[in-house]
Amino acid sequence: MFDNPSLLIASGETPTGQINWKSPSNIAIIKYWGKYGVQYPRNPSISFTLENAFTQTVLDYEPKTDQGEGISLDFAFHGEENEAFRVKMVKFLESIRPIFPFLNQLHLKVRSGNSFPHSAGIASSASSMSALALCLCTLEDELFQTLQEDELFDKKASYVARLGSGSACRSIYGGMAAWGETEAIIGASNDFAVPFMDEMHDIYKNFHDDILIASQSEKSVSSRAGHGLMEGNAYAAPRYQQANDRMKTLVEVLKNGDVETFGAIAENEALTLHALMMTSEPSYVLMRPNSLKMIELIRDFRQETKHPIYFSLDAGPNLHLLYPETVIHEVRPFIEEQLVPLCEEEMWISDWVGEGPEQLEEVGE
Ligand code: PMV
Numbered sequence: 001m002f003d004n005p006s007l008l009i010a011s012g013e014t015p016t017g018q019i020n021w022k023s024p025s026n027i028a029i030i031k032y033w034g035k036y037g038v039q040y041p042r043n044p045s046i047s048f049t050l051e052n053a054f055t056q057t058v059l060d061y062e063p064k065t066d067q068g069e070g071i072s073l074d075f076a077f078h079g080e081e082n083e084a085f086r087v088k089m090v091k092f093l094e095s096i097r098p099i100f101p102f103l104n105q106l107h108l109k110v111r112s113g114n115s116f117p118h119s120a121g122i123a124s125s126a127s128s129m130s131a132l133a134l135c136l137c138t139l140e141d142e143l144f145q146t147l148q149e150d151e152l153f154d155k156k157a158s159y160v161a162r163l164g165s166g167s168a169c170r171s172i173y174g175g176m177a178a179w180g181e182t183e184a185i186i187g188a189s190n191d192f193a194v195p196f197m198d199e200m201h202d203i204y205k206n207f208h209d210d211i212l213i214a215s216q217s218e219k220s221v222s223s224r225a226g227h228g229l230m231e232g233n234a235y236a237a238p239r240y241q242q243a244n245d246r247m248k249t250l251v252e253v254l255k256n257g258d259v260e261t262f263g264a265i266a267e268n269e270a271l272t273l274h275a276l277m278m279t280s281e282p283s284y285v286l287m288r289p290n291s292l293k294m295i296e297l298i299r300d301f302r303q304e305t306k307h308p309i310y311f312s313l314d315a316g317p318n319l320h321l322l323y324p325e326t327v328i329h330e331v332r333p334f335i336e337e338q339l340v341p342l343c344e345e346e347m348w349i350s351d352w353v354g355e356g357p358e359q360l361e362e363v364g365e
Contacts, residue, residue: 001191002156003098007144009063009105016062019138023131023357025053025124026171027209027312027320029266030247031273032180034230034240039166040190042230043243044180046250047170048209051354053116055127058363059135060109070094072107079113089132092164099160100136102143110135116349122211122318125223129164130171133157134357158192165223169193174356176200176254182244184251201257203324206352208331209312212319212339213347214290221277221284223315229280239276259324263310266322270313277315288317290342295319297338307331325352 009015026047034042064072071093075086089110097103112131114124137157141147147156154172162169162179170177175197182188185196221229230236246265253261277284291313298311298321307327312320321339323331340346 002159004146005098005101007101007140007146009102009143014063015106015143017060017142018362019059019061019135019142020056020360020363021131021134021138021357022054022056022360023127023134023171024050024354025055025122025127026050026167026177027314027322028167028170029262029269029312030243030250031269032166033227033273033276033315034233034236035166035227039162041166041180042236043240044178044182044184044188044247045167045170045243046176046178046196046247046254047167048176048204048207048353049171049174049356050209050351052351053114053122053127053211053349055112055114055124055131056360057128057131057135058111059132059139060111061106061139064105064107069104071097071103074107074109076111077113079111085112092132096136096160096163100140102140103136116211117347122213122314122316122349125165126168126171129168130157130161130357133161133164133168134172134359136160138359154195155192162192166227172357173197174354175205176353178247182247184248196254199251199255201255203257203259203326204254204262204353206325208321208323208325208328208350208352210321210335211349211351212294212321212335213343213345213349214294214317214319215288216344216347217317219286219316221286226277226280226315229282230276233276233280235276235279239272242272259308263308263322266310266312270311270320273315274313286316287313290344291317291319293342294339297342301334301338305330309334 026049028045028047030046032041032045071090116122134157147153158169158172170193173195177193178185178196179193187194309323
């Protein structure tokens with residue numbers, strides 16, 4: 001869709017420069033789980049873009065001295081060279097050379113870091129792949145002035161981010177973003193995400209998503225393997241149908257501000273995601289005992305107080321606590337007194353719906 005063999009630097013030109021983006025993570029309310037082809041989703045998904053959980057990526061570029069065909073890349077994560085991440089990134093950059101053929105002509109230095117502790121067990125593929133995609137689109141625009149229109153820039157960044165990690169395509173937009181074909185949203189596509197900010201009811205615009213770290217351990221099964229296991233899952237077909245149907249209900253609820261129905265869908269989606277993992281062959285469980293304890297406490301607290309507070313889960317053990325700004329003063333003491341003691345090393349991250357990625361000033365070496 002975005003392949004462009006004409007994006008080559010003319011001989012004699014020696015471009016150098018630096019690009020710096022910060023891009024956030026996101027939490028899906030309708031989950032993407034199951035894919036086909038080159039990172040196409042089996043069902044539509046929609047997420048809140050977060051504010052405080054982000055990746056910052058600095059890309060320095062200069063002409064390549066050795067004119068070989070390969071990608072030339074130095075990579076550092078949190079200030080330290082990381083060969084495993086470098087190899088992964090080289091592979092990804094190689095795969096997108098038909099989109100950015102000039103990558104063969106440059107030497108790239110990428111420095112990346114997350115706002116959240118590396119050990120927190122928070123998936124960073126959405127924030128890191130979206131930050132990288134934004135850097136690459138800015139690089140294209142600096143070299144060729146081909147992405148001057150914001151809408152086109154965002155669409156291409158979302159498309160490229162998707163190729164790196166499906167959920168990353170939604171992080172390009174602030175507020176909410178939807179990915180995957182659905183009748184519920186005009187213009188929704190399997191190729192890239194579309195923003196869902198304008199139609200969103202005000203109550204969701206500053207919704208909170210506090211992340212409670214139930215366990216910092218690495219996931220025993222990667223998302224990539226998890227998506228793959230959906231191919232043999234007996235519940236796959238009804239699940240995709242369910243997600244399609246739910247998308248229609250959720251879009252209505254997001255427009256009309258019916259937070260109770262929103263919460264019921266969010267929680268069921270989280271548990272459905274984990275049920276799909278438990279019913280895969282081989283099956284696996286990513287929730288930890290404290291994830292379940294927190295779920296019970298959240299449901300008890302909701303029942304007792306009638307406050308609209310709900311949970312979600314990513315493909316991991318950590319709880320995402322979703323609630324509107326209006327109840328923050330009631331919810332905070334509950335988090336601190338009852339949930340934080342169940343977090344590993346009492347670790348939790350206060351987060352909320354954010355405005356999306358931001359290009360930053362140049363930094364030094
Ligand atoms: O983007 P991936 O391949 O890491 O998949 C992540 C999928 C979930 O986070 C579990 C759900 C979602 O839609 O973000």
